Amino acid sequence: MNSDTVWQRNFTFLFCSKLVKITADCFAVNTILWFLIFEGKGAIGTALLLAVSFLPQALLGPIITPLMKVDTLKFWMFFADITRALLMLAIPICYFSGFSPLWFILLLMLIHSATGASYNPASVSLIPKIVKGNLIQKANAVMQSSEHIVRLVGVTVCGVTIVAIGAARAMLITLPLYLLSASLVLFIKYKIKGADESESDRPKQKGTYFKKLKRGFTLVRSHHILFPLAIYCVFSNLASAPWEALSAVYIAEELGGDPIIHSLLKVTTAGGAFLLGYILAKVKVNRYGLLFVTAGIVEGIAFFVTGMNSLLPLVFLAALALGATISAINVPEHTIIQISVDDEDQPQVYSVISIISYVMIPLGAIVGGYAATVFGSGRVIAVGGIVEIIAGIAILLFTKLGKAQRIDMIREKEGNLKA
The missing domain is CATH 1.20.1250.20 (MFS general substrate transporter like domains)
Structure with missing residues (x-):
């Protein structure tokens, strides 16, 4: 395999995991959006949904990331995917059981958003660990261009699915997608810089x-x-x-x-x-x-x-x-x-x-x-x-x-x- 290409084993797993995860996110947000509309929650419900969809991950990011270590980045991504999978399973189960108040949906989506506080910084920080320094720009560009196409396709397929089987049932599709994304990221292996050095030669940790x-x-x-x-x-x-x-x-x-x-x-x-x-x-x-x-x-x-x-x-x-x-x-x-x-x-x-x-x-x-x-x-x-x-x-x-x-x-x- 050509060593000057980004398409090495680790980047391929990260690429596939992230695109599957983005597809799951498209299904999650859009099915919840139309679920609230179908349930008569109106403009207030959809406006609150947009608020809890991106603010928690921004606000919690600086609080969570000091806990991350270089060798645990993929595990933060793994647990973020697993958490989102469980959340998107809980909403339709509760709905079919007759329990779906607006506050409950928004609470779960707030947690859903909060997981992005760990996933996104970890995924961006992982790229320099798995590609060569001269390929970092290319890796970012490949990821960015592919993400937009996948989002567009994901929204389109999600819309068709909601019309065909309903918003609540469409949520269940996110479960296997998040599980697949979580599984793929576990196959990523990378060497920690300085892992072969003695304890005294390693750079000091940044403190508490x-x-x-x-x-x-x-x-x-x-x-x-x-x-x-x-x-x-x-x-x-x-x-x-x-x-x-x-x-x-x-x-x-x-x-x-x-x-x-x-x-x-x-x-x-x-x-x-x-x-x-x-x-x-x-x-x-x-x-x-x-x-x-x-x-x-x-x-x-x-x-x-x-x-x-x-x-x-x-x-x-x-x-x-x-x-x-x-x-x-x-x-x-x-x-x-x-x-x-x-x-x-x-x-x-x-x-x-x-x-x-x-x-x-x-x-x-x-x-x-x-x-x-x-x-x-x-x-x-x-x-x-x-x-x-x-x-x-x-x-x-x-x-x-x-x-x-x-x-x-x-x-x-x-x-x-x-x-």
């Missing part, structure tokens, strides 16, 4: 739980590359939140479209993400920070173009650009963390940046929702784009993020190890 917890935040704050990246994540997510919250309303009220148009836009966005992910798997990048910020600026331009015109072809072109920027943002973000942060610190750093990013989404959605009632959803989406463009230009002018090369990230890692 609370010291590790604090280190995750202080490391991001003192990191010359990750700190501006985290700052730009704040503005980027704040700017994109209005589009996430108002896109359906904008299409229906200002463009005169329907759910089919909205679905086609999602397909176009997924296609853009896959295309750029495929390109990044083939092209070697040296300045990951420059790619990250440039993608954010392009995303801002796409938001501005979308919000300020009523021509549907331009909206679809913007959707294609939005999809491309998803991969162009996620791939360098993950790669920067994996290259410039020590193995032991990677889960904490990933979680700290995630909490900074995710918290801005509901804030931006709420502000955007109220502003849309006064100014219109299109203008609010456009203003979000302007914010992202201005923030991106400022980051390029006043920080080292856009100038940093791969060698600078390696030096940053070495400097943090000495700290």
